[in-house]
Amino acid sequence: MTIYLPIAELSVNIFVILGMGAAVGFLSGMFGVGGGFLITPLLIFYNIPPAVAVATGANQVVASSVSGALAHFRRGTLDIKLGVVLLVGGLAGATIGIQIFTMLRRLGQLDLIISLLYVVFLGSVGGLMLWESVNSLRRAAKNQPVSLRKPGQHNWVHRLPFKMRFKRSKLYLSVIPVILLGFSIGILTSVMGVGGGFIMVPAMIYLLRIPTNVVIGTSLFQIIFVTAFTTIVQAATNFTVDIVLAWLLMIAGVIGAQYGVRVGQKMRGEQLRAGLALLVLAVAIRLAFGLVLPPDEVYSVVSGSFGF
Template sequence: MQIYLPIAELPINALLILAMGGAVGFLSGMFGVGGGFLMTPLLIFLGIPPAVAVGTQSTQVVASSVTGALAHWRRGTIDFKMGGVLLAGGIVGSVFGIFLFRLLKEIGQIDLTISVVYVVFLSIIGAMMMAESLRAMIAARRGDAPATGQGGHHSWIHGLPFKMRFRRSKLYISVIPPVLIGFFVGMLSAIMGVGGGFIIIPAMIYLLRMPTMMVIGTSLFQIVFVTAITGVMHAVENQAVDAMLALLLVVGAVVGAQYGVRTAARLRGEHLRALLAGIVLLMGMRLGWDLVTTPPDLYSVVDVAPHS
C-alpha cells in the first residue's frame, strides 16, 4: 500500500513503515532506548532525507518511550528524582542541539554530519557494551562476583559537590554528572533524532552505578520529555517533521513497546546489554559501509530557494 509523504517528497510502503515502527517499539520497551538509533538509519536506507528522518523520528521515540515508561512505572522501576535531574540537563542540551542542527543544515553539511556521528557513536558504544557484557556473562558462568554494580571506585565523582540522595537507586552522588549526561544526550537527540538510550543507559550503569532494571525505566522517563521538546522544535525551526510518516511510526511503536517490556522481564541484565550492543554494532557497520562505498546515484540536483 503506497502513500505519499509530503515533507519527505517521496512515496513509501505504509505497511513496511508500520512493521518497522513495531519492531523498533519492541526494542524500546525491551532495552529502555527510544529506538531512534535504529529507526533513523532504517529511514535513511529507505531513501528518506536524513534531516526529515531525524526530525520525524523524534515523534516515534516519544510514542514508544511513553508506552514503555508507563509499563515500567507500574513495575516500580523508575527513579523519578534521577529522571528529573537528567531531564534538566536534557532540555538545555536539546535546545542547543536544535540550533546546531539548523546551522549545519544551512551550510549543507547536515546529511554527512548525521551519518558520521552515527558511525562513530554506534561503533564505540556498541564495542564497549559488548566487551563488558561478555565479561559479565563469563564471570557469571564461573561463579565469580559480577564486575558491574554498586561497588565501583569512582573517587572523582564522589568528590564532586552538590550531592543528592537518590533513594530509589540507592545512590548518594553529585548532581553534576547526571546533568552533564542529560545535556549531552539532549544535544544528540536533536542532531541524531534519537532518544539517547544507547548513551544514557551505559552512562547510568557504568558511571553512576545504577541498577540495570532501574536504569531502563528511568531512561525512558527522561527520553519522553526530551524527545517531545526536540520534535516540536524540529517542526517549528527546521520544518523537518513529516506528519504522515510520524503517524505510521507511532502506531507501530505503541504496539511493539508493550511486548518489549514483557520480554525484558525474562532476561538477565548482562544478556540485555549484549543484545543491545550487538544491534548497535550492526547499525554502525552498516552506516560505515554506506560512507565508503559508491552510491547508486553519483549526482543529485537540489533546488535551493534563496533566503528572503
C-alpha cells in the same frame, strides 16, 4: 499499498514502514531501549531524507518512552527528582543541538554529520557492550558470579560540589555530572533523533553509580520531555517532522514492543546484551559503508534557500 508522506514528500510502502516500526518496537521491548537509534538509520536506508528521519525519529521516541515511563512509574522505579535535574541539562542541550542541526543543514553537511555520529556512537557503544557481555557470558560459563554494579565504590564524580539528595535512588550526588550528562544527551537527541538511552543508561550505571532498578525509568522520564521539546522545535524551525510517518511507526512500535518484552523476559541478560551489541554494530557498519563507498552521483541538487 503505498502512502504519501506529506513532509518527506515521497511515497512509501505502508507495510515496509509498519514492519520497520514493529521490528524496532520488538527489539526495543526485548532489550529495554527506546529504539530511536535504530529507527533513524533504517529510515535513512529507506531513502527518507536524513533531516526528516531525525526529527520524525524524535517524535516516535516520545510515544515509546511515554509508554515505558508510565510502566516504571507504576512500579515505583522512577526517580522524578533525578529526572528533573537531568531534564534541565537535556533541554539546554537540545536547544543548542537544534542550532547545530539548522546550521549543518544550511552548510549541506547535515547528512554527513548524522551518519558520522551514528557510526561513532553505535560503533563504540556496540563494541563496548559486546566486549562486556562476552566477558560476562564467559564468566557465567565458568559459574563465576556476575555483577554489574559494585556498590560502595566511589570515583571522582562523587567528589564534585553542589550535592543533592535523591531519595528514591538512595544517593547523595553532585548535580554537575547529572546536568552535563543530560546536556550531552540533549544535543544528541536533536542532532541524531535518538532518545539517548543507549548512552545514558550505561553512563548512569557505571559513571554515576545510580541503582540499576531506577535507571531505565528515570532515563525514560527525561527522554519524554527532551524528545517532545525537540519535536516541537524541529517542527517550528525546520518543518521536518512527518506526522504520518511518525504515527505509523508509533502504532507498529508500541505493539511490537509488547511481544519484545515477553521474549526478553525469557532470555538471560548477557545474551540480550550480546544480541543488542551485534545489532548496533551491524547498523554502524552499514552506515560506514555508505560513507566510504563511492556514490553513484557525486553531484546533488538542492532547491530553495537550503534543503536536504
